[in-house]
Amino acid sequence: MGRITLDKVAKRFGEVEVIPPLDLTIEDGEFVVFVGPSGCGKSTLLRLIAGLEDVSGGEIRIDGQNATELPPAKRGLAMVFQSYALYPHMSVRKNIAFPLKMAGLSEDEQKKRIDNAAKILNLTDYIDRRPGQLSGGQRQRVAIGRAIVREPAAFLFDEPLSNLDAALRVGMRLEITELHDRLKTTMIYVTHDQVEAMTMADKIVVLRAGHIEQVGTPLELYRAPRNVFVAGFIGSPKMNLIAGAEAGKHGCKTIGIRPEHIAVSPTEGTWKGRVGVSEHLGSDTFFYVHDTGLGEDLTVRVAGEVELHSGDTVYLTPDADKLHRFDDTGLRLA
Amino acid sequence: MRLSRTPKYFGVLDSRILLVVILMLINLPIIIWMLYTYFKEIPVDILEAARMDGASLKNEILYVLTPMAVPGIASTILLNIILAWNEAFWTIILTTVNAAPLTAFIASYSSPEGLFYAKLSAASTMAIAPILIMGWFSQKQLVRGLTFGAVK
CATH class of the missing domain: 3.40.50.300 (P-loop containing nucleotide triphosphate hydrolases)
Structure with a gap:
């Protein structure tokens, strides 16, 4: 016992x-x-x-x-x-x-x-x-x-x-x-x-x-x-946390989206950004995307090998079902 | 001499017991300082592990602390034997015949009759020999003990 x-x-x-x-x-x-x-x-x-x-x-x-x-x-x-x-x-x-x-x-x-x-x-x-x-x-x-x-x-x-x-x-x-x-x-x-x-x-x-x-x-x-x-501590790479106007659109103080819940497209999407560093792990590829206009750089995880180079423009679309919303005190909203 | 008054008062002048006590008191600070350093170097985790394993304070000292401090204890003993062996000031003042160690014997060659260089040199060389031999065989232990904990 x-x-x-x-x-x-x-x-x-x-x-x-x-x-x-x-x-x-x-x-x-x-x-x-x-x-x-x-x-x-x-x-x-x-x-x-x-x-x-x-x-x-x-x-x-x-x-x-x-x-x-x-x-x-x-x-x-x-x-x-x-x-x-x-x-x-x-x-x-x-x-x-x-x-x-x-x-x-x-x-x-x-x-x-x-x-x-x-x-x-x-x-x-x-x-x-x-x-x-x-x-x-x-x-x-x-x-x-x-x-x-x-x-x-x-x-x-x-x-x-x-x-x-x-x-x-x-x-x-x-x-x-x-x-x-x-x-x-x-x-x-x-x-x-x-x-x-x-x-x-x-x-x-x-x-x-x-x-x-x-x-x-x-x-x-x-x-x-x-x-x-x-939200920021559990998960690797850590969850993207976005405050400001984008969070306001979802009626909260901060939104969180995990890197694996963002879709990447070269032509269209919700957010536009510029690829910085790419990390190729074979099974996954991590991109660090700058200039998103969200006030934060985003980390994106894509399964498999994806060829995107530093400076490339990408469009990112978060999976709406997997979006986390947090209030002023940092607590999760239902 | 003033320094010998108190031993004389207690009737222990020129006795081995006085010599033992005096040499012990002279060396005690360095013994404590050295042993303290060695025991302090033992990682706290190991002592806590022993406590978790159910060791009482007595068993912790007996089975964990002391065996781990053996190199330190050995080098402390060795260093103090050397210091006691070489001590001349007090041994010459407080002993004459009965408890006279080597240092008093060597000093006797520098007498009012003259300085006997040959005998003095021979006796000094003989006096160094045991320490030299002991130091030779234990140098590894001694150096390890003296530098224990200096680097990781």
Whole structure:
């Protein structure tokens, strides 16, 4: 079991309130991703749940039990750190065995659990090596192994893939998702990478300056962002946000249109512009269009390979059904 | 001499225990400063990981902190052996016969009867030898310890 409830949880560092009172429920078995820009308080929130920081107010309940005052080890949670935080003087086996040794488990039970974790994470070949002799991906797997053997109520991941190169990150992302499918344990994952958030999460919590901006499934956030911040944060490339007269035509303060919801034509369309930089990814082409007369440069995503050159004139037509409207306060209009 | 009055009062003048206490007090600041630096270099994440893994403060020190600081502890010990071995000022003032270390022995060749260069040189060379040998075998550890944390 691993149901975690935050009830008016707040954190202050002296006079600075990094997390104003906040409510959140994480259901058992859910994969929840905390996402937000740097300094938004996502790591602090995770550390509050872990017990590595004391809360300034409110209550944290794990499986109905008040865990606010419990030390980290008594909360039944396991954490994977961005820096891996492996014990450099211990072999992989000893690293994984450490929490079991601290829990006073028998040698037989320790061996059984270590072998099981090593098998799940393909650690068997280098179980007797030290962390210094492993690659980044292998180290992160050891860190996950150390978390798995404890059979925790929930896993806490603090930007675990940030130190890995792009290719390895994709691989590890899949491994963590598969691990969640297999273990069905609650996972809380902190990242600033919205691709990780979109691909891994059952539920995304978007944070800004300690406030929860929106909670929802990845597609809910994509389809119906609650405000301008979420609209701009979720989606890659980010949503085009247009204010001014064009937004006025739609009866709102700001309109948002995702790059993939704009049709491109060389002859006719709603907006006219001049192509700046083109990025050819093979599967997609991104255009950055200037001089649109909207006060903003637009990003357009077209499927496949499209040959348009810098300086070419293009006409853009937004998909009316996919247009997002936001009011003066930045909130979404129905 | 004034400096020897207090030890004399306590009856510990020219005793090994006095020498041990004095050398310890002289070297204590550098020991604390060096060890503090090494322990401070240990990433906080690792200590937090140990706490998450259920380690008590005692186990954290025993299984994580101390093993990780071994290079630092080793170089601190080594440096302080060298400093204690070379210390001449207090050892010459506070010892005569019973607790006299090498430095007092070497200094004895510079006496009112004259300066015995040959003997003084021979004794000094002999005195350097153990430190030289020890330093030779542990130079890697010592340099690593002294530059620990200087660069990433």
